[in-house]
Amino acid sequence: MISIVIPVYNKEAFIKNTINSVLSQTYTQFEIILINDGSTDKSLAIIESFEDNRIKVLTIPNSGVSVARNTGVEMAIYNYIAFLDADDFWAPSFLEEMASLITKYPGNNVFGSGRSTILNNVVRKYNNSFLPEEGKEGIIDYIQIISSNLPPINSSNVVISKQSLFKAGLFKEGQKHHEDHDLWLRICAHELIVFYNKNLSFYRKGISNSASRQLYLAEDFLLYLKTILKVKGEISAAQKPYFEKYYDRYILISIIKFQKDYTREETKAIMNEVKQIVSPVYLIIIKIVLLLPSKGLYNMINYFRK
Secondary structure: OEEEEEEEOOOOOOHHHHHHHHHOOOOOOEEEEEEEEOOOOOHHHHHHOOOOOOEEEEEEOOOOHHHHHHHHHHHOOOOEEEEOOOOOEEOOOHHHHHHHHHHHOOOOOEEEEEEEEEEOOEEEEOOOOOOOOOOOEEEEOHHHHHOOOOOOOOOOOEEEEHHHHHHHOOOOOOOOOOHHHHHHHHHHOOOOEEEEEEEEEEEEOOOOOOHHHOOOOHHHHHHHHHHHHHHHOOOOOOOHHHHHHHHHHHHHHHHHHHHHHOOHHHHHHHHHHHOOOOOHHHHHHHHHHHHOOOOOOHHHHHHHHO
């Protein structure tokens, strides 16, 4: 049995489709927990128009997606939590496939499926060389994958045991950007992912109030850096080269993109963390970047992504 947590903030254009994609699942042993995060549009009215005893609705003052998700997890009655954003949706067999993996891999706590991004009605499937073959399942290492690709899981294609979520500390409630990556990193420093590479989850990119469109605030960057530093000391020796490749490039690119928006004090605080994390070569590059005018720095990004 699976508890599905859906945070909702002003998603009147999408929430009906999202809920219907859950109610249409071939696997029916679930509860839907909708946390209305102080929506000011018609989202709540649309939610309340559904009549299904598996649906639970709680309205809270607008507190951000992390608080909303954590509230849903704390309300959940089942041992496995599926996350679904209010503008995304699932293929009808998503939960059935995840429940099957839970049964087949009893020693694991993190499960995911293939996913696609939808932008301007164009569907693009996530893929990389570390995933199982199309239509196959297997064990993957989150740390290995992020060294050269986007994370294999997001907030709409993953099912995680409640025990693992609480052990990792749930979502950081003061974090407005990368709050999901932060949690996945804390969990996957100790857990592998059982992944079924079939396109079962669909993520709408470019929605006006989605986290992906927010400025990367200095306080969010600092929270994520602290997680990187913590995980750096916890991962296995085999994972360390992959993780170093990830955080060196990630931190450099983030500074190139956003340092112009930070105050001198914020930059100093960020650099105090960065000095404890990145390799010596990247630290030199970052210090040079901070001395350069922001105009033209974006040209450096593609180079370091290669």
